[in-house]
Amino acid sequence: xxHLTANALLAFIVSTAGQAVAxxxxxxxxxxxxxxxxxxxxxxxxxxxxxxxRGLIEPLKGSQVIQWxxxxxxxxDQFQGSETLGGILRSSRHFHNPLLPWDRxxxxxxxxxxxxxxxxxxxxxxxxxxxxxAWADARRAFFEAATGGTDSARQQSYADTFRILGQxxxxxxxxxxxxxxxxxxxxxxxxxxxxxxxxxxLVTGFSPFDRSIVQIPTADSIARVPVAHIWDTNRYxxxxxxxxxxxxxxxxxxxxxxxxxxxxxxxxLAYADPLRxxxxxNVLDLFSVATYKTGENRPYRGKSGxxxxxxxxxxxxxxxxxxxxxxxxxxxxxxxxxxxxxxLLPRAIGYSAGLLDYFFRGRIEIAPPARFAYGxxxxxxxxTGRFTKLRFKVRNATPGEDTGPGQLVALVQYRASxxxxxxVDHPFAPISSELFFAISEPIDVAxxxxxxxxxxxxSQSPIAIPTNAADVFLTVVFKGRLGLEDDAVMIGGKDLxxxxxxxxxxxxxxECFLGVPYPVGDLVAYPSYVPPAQxxxxxxxxxxxxxxxxxxxxxxxxxxxxxSQPAPVVSESHFDLxxxxxxxxxxxxxxxxxDQPFHGVAILARDNRLVxxxxxxxxxxxxxxxxxxxxxxxxxxxxxxxxxxxxxxxxRGLPFHAGFFTLLNDTGPCFDLTLTAAPALTLVAGDTxxx
Amino acid sequence: MLALRSIALSVAMVLxxxxxxxxxxxxxxxxxxxAPAGWIQLGAGKVHAVEPGAEIxxxxxxxxxxxxxxxxxxxxxxxxxxxxxALGALVYxxxxxxxxxxxxxxxxxxxxxxxxP
Numbered sequence: 001x002x003h004l005t006a007n008a009l010l011a012f013i014v015s016t017a018g019q020a021v022a023x024x025x026x027x028x029x030x031x032x033x034x035x036x037x038x039x040x041x042x043x044x045x046x047x048x049x050x051x052x053x054r055g056l057i058e059p060l061k062g063s064q065v066i067q068w069x070x071x072x073x074x075x076x077d078q079f080q081g082s083e084t085l086g087g088i089l090r091s092s093r094h095f096h097n098p099l100l101p102w103d104r105x106x107x108x109x110x111x112x113x114x115x116x117x118x119x120x121x122x123x124x125x126x127x128x129x130x131x132x133x134a135w136a137d138a139r140r141a142f143f144e145a146a147t148g149g150t151d152s153a154r155q156q157s158y159a160d161t162f163r164i165l166g167q168x169x170x171x172x173x174x175x176x177x178x179x180x181x182x183x184x185x186x187x188x189x190x191x192x193x194x195x196x197x198x199x200x201x202l203v204t205g206f207s208p209f210d211r212s213i214v215q216i217p218t219a220d221s222i223a224r225v226p227v228a229h230i231w232d233t234n235r236y237x238x239x240x241x242x243x244x245x246x247x248x249x250x251x252x253x254x255x256x257x258x259x260x261x262x263x264x265x266x267x268x269l270a271y272a273d274p275l276r277x278x279x280x281x282n283v284l285d286l287f288s289v290a291t292y293k294t295g296e297n298r299p300y301r302g303k304s305g306x307x308x309x310x311x312x313x314x315x316x317x318x319x320x321x322x323x324x325x326x327x328x329x330x331x332x333x334x335x336x337x338x339x340x341x342x343x344l345l346p347r348a349i350g351y352s353a354g355l356l357d358y359f360f361r362g363r364i365e366i367a368p369p370a371r372f373a374y375g376x377x378x379x380x381x382x383x384t385g386r387f388t389k390l391r392f393k394v395r396n397a398t399p400g401e402d403t404g405p406g407q408l409v410a411l412v413q414y415r416a417s418x419x420x421x422x423x424v425d426h427p428f429a430p431i432s433s434e435l436f437f438a439i440s441e442p443i444d445v446a447x448x449x450x451x452x453x454x455x456x457x458x459s460q461s462p463i464a465i466p467t468n469a470a471d472v473f474l475t476v477v478f479k480g481r482l483g484l485e486d487d488a489v490m491i492g493g494k495d496l497x498x499x500x501x502x503x504x505x506x507x508x509x510x511e512c513f514l515g516v517p518y519p520v521g522d523l524v525a526y527p528s529y530v531p532p533a534q535x536x537x538x539x540x541x542x543x544x545x546x547x548x549x550x551x552x553x554x555x556x557x558x559x560x561x562x563x564s565q566p567a568p569v570v571s572e573s574h575f576d577l578x579x580x581x582x583x584x585x586x587x588x589x590x591x592x593x594x595d596q597p598f599h600g601v602a603i604l605a606r607d608n609r610l611v612x613x614x615x616x617x618x619x620x621x622x623x624x625x626x627x628x629x630x631x632x633x634x635x636x637x638x639x640x641x642x643x644x645x646x647x648x649x650x651x652r653g654l655p656f657h658a659g660f661f662t663l664l665n666d667t668g669p670c671f672d673l674t675l676t677a678a679p680a681l682t683l684v685a686g687d688t689x690x691x
Numbered sequence: 692m693l694a695l696r697s698i699a700l701s702v703a704m705v706l707x708x709x710x711x712x713x714x715x716x717x718x719x720x721x722x723x724x725x726a727p728a729g730w731i732q733l734g735a736g737k738v739h740a741v742e743p744g745a746e747i748x749x750x751x752x753x754x755x756x757x758x759x760x761x762x763x764x765x766x767x768x769x770x771x772x773x774x775x776x777a778l779g780a781l782v783y784x785x786x787x788x789x790x791x792x793x794x795x796x797x798x799x800x801x802x803x804x805x806x807x808p
Contacts, residue, residue, distance in 0.1 A: 418778050418779055418780045430775055430780030430781070431780060431781050432780060432781060433779060433780060433781045433782065434779070627791055633781065633783065636785060640784035640785060641783045641785070642764075642783060642786075643781065643785070643786050643787065644787045645786065645787070645788050645789070647790070
């Protein structure tokens with residue numbers, strides 16, 4: 001009942017005050033967007049780890065990432081679209097006095113119960129009917145986004161994540177408003193807020209906090225995640241106002257409380273009020289006299305000690321010198337507010353950006369497995385195969401923070417061929433606007449700082465990883481303890497190259513002699529050389545056999561490898577594709593997922609013979625570089641969407657990207673003459689190794 | 692004894708020459724030593740140098756010339772975008788095509804084998 005009465009009274013106060021209970025919405029939107037841009041890690045994180053190729057301008061449910069963050073700054077003051085209701089139900093929790101214990105540091109209005117402090121509100125597990133926009137809610141949305149099964153659900157969860165983060169940034173930005181840290185409800189509006197809202201060009205600069213402050217436990221039962229120290233490090237005790245080089249080691253509430261007045265809290269005597277001991281008029285000095293825009297000369301008092309140097313802390317009112325000392329006649333005029341803004345807004349931006357950086361600080365590094373290929377799949381006609389398992393190395397790469405036990409999940413996002421055409425055969429075929437997601441079975445893991453190689457099983461994923469995929473991006477998601485934060489979520493990402501066909505073709509059914517190709521695979525036209533009865537293989541009639549093909553290759557193995565490493569010894573126990581026998585005019589293909597722009601391919605053909613004569617042939621070993629295949633999207637310099645394609649070529653009806661072609665002697669120089677020769681190469685299947 | 696020519700199987704690592712739809716094949720032969728230009732061959736035509744900004748018929752505008760590749764780009768027209776959208780396909784602003792250098796083709800002859808029947 002008391003709460004009901006309290007809320008009714010507050011409703012009256014707020015409705016009287018209009019919407020002036022925090023920075024104005026335009027200011028919050030601008031601060032949030034500036035912080036998102038200035039965040040050291042957000043845009044690179046989105047592009048390189050989350051698979052959002054356009055970063056801050058990635059569209060999610062119709063709005064860009066940066067717009068969702070800006071919108072969050074607006075929505076934190078609203079409920080059901082109303083700022084009046086928002087003022088009652090949310091904005092009243094946007095205060096924090098750093099000189100009080102956190103269970104009593106919120107807005108305190110006479111006759112009303114004390115409201116919860118913003119430092120706790122930000123981590124309040126249940127924010128009631130006004131919606132869920134606390135740290136844990138952002139974490140939950142982030143995990144759902146990172147593991148979302150559909151493009152639509154993922155977009156919504158990411159939008160929710162950025163909107164909630166924008167709401168949390170709103171709380172941080174409010175700490176740069178002294179009224180919010182000095183228990184000044186500013187019922188009739190606040191000049192600083194109105195002034196900044198009318199001068200949004202002042203929302204600039206960047207003044208971050210020292211990152212060490214979020215590496216210390218909080219000891220609070222509700223605000224347990226150390227992000228709370230962005231608010232308050234609990235180091236300011238009233239006698240050590242933050243200033244100079246040390247100010248970044250304090251929370252933003254401590255800085256604004258200790259260094260700046262709010263309109264209704266211009267204290268006369270230092271240390272007279274335990275909740276606002278500083279600044280105070282009696283420790284200011286006359287710094288300057290300036291002609292104000294109204295024409296009169298105004299004395300300005302400033303401070304060079306007791307924290308941050310501020311040249312214009314207050315202006316003396318026009319009647320100052322004629323009023324008795326118990327009547328205050330100081331003003332925070334536009335010159336004063338301009339200087340306040342120059343100190344406070346860069347911190348609002350810097351500390352808000354720091355909240356984003358802290359949220360996205362977790363890093364998982366991904367590296368190729370010892371075998372090099374992340375995924376191997378046998379090629380199916382029409383490129384209809386799929387990868388069922390991926391293997392790669394992971395480690396916690398978060399600076400200075402260890403992870404505890406947790407669960408790791410891998411996701412592969414990709415675009416599909418809209419027409420169903422093979423993207424090897426038709427690399428320019430339209431690809432889907434929709435992203436698809438294959439998700440692995442979770443793995444319980446203790447993620448350490450050293451790489452460990454894991455195999456992720458996608459065989460139960462409702463969405464497979466097709467070999468016919470474009471814009472392939474791999475993410476791993478860890479949920480568990482990170483540093484001092486329980487239930488943290490970390491993401492590692494890797495922009496893999498598209499599934500690459502690695503081919504070996506036996507093209508010994510065509511053989512050149514003196515620059516002319518002959519179809520020696522036709523054993524009727526070119527029977528075994530038994531002169532003089534069968535001398536078709538002595539083309540120039542000089543008594544010597546000129547043509548010897550075709551050849552049959554047995555025990556053929558292909559292996560991909562990292563070009564920075566020595567070429568592997570390919571064998572029957574160390575391969576990516578094994579082909580028992582490959583006759584002339586046949587090709588074999590393995591589909592590979594890997595992460596290098598160029599990688600090596602090695603082959604071994606152990607048992608080879610010339611078909612017409614039965615002559616055996618030495619073991620064939622060869623290595624060569626092969627390009628990574630891409631068919632993906634990137635953000636252009638002007639923010640446009642670029643589709644980047646590496647085209648394929650065709651040899652004897654076989655579209656391919658790179659392949660080994662085993663030729664007969666002298667065929668190399670006239671290889672191009674056989675580009676369209678018949679018959680078309682046909683597939684002979686091989687086997688990939690068991691995982 | 693019948694003397695035979697030495698024979699060898701050789702293995703050619705072949706990188707795909709470009710082919711896009713109905714366009715003539717485009718081959719890239721490498722970058723000019725001093726100028727920011729690259730040598731290309733369109734179809735069976737002569738090899739000639741192109742600089743960034745040059746138009747290659749049916750392929751697009753040369754965007755970048757690198758040692759190992761030439762990059763051409765096509766800006767999607769509004770009609771093309773509408774067509775893609777109607778298909779439910781990704782609507783991009785620019786199509787960027789990377790053509791690898793032709794002489795990246797590698798021939799690796801195997802040691803010839805003397806055959807004595």
